[in-house]
Amino acid sequence: MTDEPGRVIEARGIIKEYPYQGDAVRALRGVDVDVSAGEMVAVVGPSGCGKSSLLNVLAGIDPPTRGTVRLLGDDLYGLDEGARSRLRLRRVGFIFQRFHLLAVLSAAENVELPMAEAGVPKRERRDRARELLDYVGLGHRTAHRPPHLSGGEQQRVAIARALANRPEVIFADEPTGELDRRTGAEIIDLFARLNRQGTTLVVVTHDAKVAESAPRVVEMADGLVVGSGVRP
């Protein structure tokens, strides 16, 4: 496997099987994917085609049954669990369909959480959390807890949290799946803005609007990449 300059993700021969009733269900059947720095890639395809499995494998969350993944220059599954955790913490951001914010913490505290774990001093992380919440348009809601925020606002907080440690790549799994059309469009605009500012994004989505906003689309079906195209 090469380690080309500017290459953020390089996945080769990814096979992922899940045990099921004594048998193995193959979710990914030999996937190769490359993502370069500054790209925004939408991974699309029907339900059950392996999009989320691929995202989990690429992001260092779930090891593949076979195959290799290089993420930001590291052989991801050659690293031990602790090193993979640190890589996810410091260099990768995550955005989930259901936001996954901690309900007991305020918006600002949720954003501060990854910075606290990374050892950022308190004052600095407080300032940065406010700055990020301003960036996503929630500067006036810093003290609110997630249950008191709308779905769109919660997803903005999740985006701010994903940006907390200045990640080089962000993985998003159905980021507009729980949002109405207008709020979804706001999130898409936010992603486009992030991408223009140089952040690499890999977005798994069913949403045609998200796919249309991505300069590059990877299409999957039945555990395989069946198409990949760059928008002119």
Added chain:
Amino acid sequence: MLLSLALAAVLAGDPVPGLLVERRLAEAVPLGVGDTVRVRALASGRQPRPFVVAGVFERAADPNRIARNDFEVRFHLSDLEGLLPTHDRVDRFAVVLAPGARGDSAARWIETTALGTRAYSSTGLAERTSATFAVVSRFHDAIGIVTILASAIFLLCVMVIRVDERRRDMGVLRLIGVSRGTVFRAIVLEAIGIAVVGSAAGAVLGMIVARIVNAYYAHLYDTTLRFALVTPRIVILAALLGLALGALAGAFAAWRVVQVAPQKLGER
């Protein structure tokens, strides 16, 4: 020995000997210092003799006598002998030693001087008479151990349930890169916090209940005995146990959750 007691007018003539009555008796009759009472031993068949109440004393709290609602009167030994049908016979007597005197030497001297007499130090006597209480105390220890075990299981269940309720949150923390160690420590610290707060609340509740119990029995038995005690030692022991049990319960709950892959923590 049974004595009967009756109020009497002051008799002129011979000096009237004094006696001491315990406070409860003084209140029950009622009697005061300077009052004259007539006393006779019920078994003697002799005429009652007058005594002046020279003082009122508070009987030392004694768990052996708590259930016996008898009153205590103190006479000079010669007066007591004069009341009884038999002379020169004493069941028990107490000797107060001068400061620095050796109790065991005094006991040996008494036993050799008064043949057939058994002398005990106050500690030895307390040990002999408190055998029943030693058994009761062991029961208390057993109850304490069962309570601690039950509390430990309860705390463990609380922690496991709390952590299970937040498996998804733990999963998110792990997904965004928070290490197993941090998650483990956070859960253990939370468990210790719960256990210590629980211990403190338990100690405060114990003190309140002890006061209520003591007030009730003090009223019931008219005694200064304390039936329930929450000492600083007990509070410290409870806090330390809380700390240890909290750490153990938290460690168990945390260990269960950090063993699970982060992407599976959202699953039920």
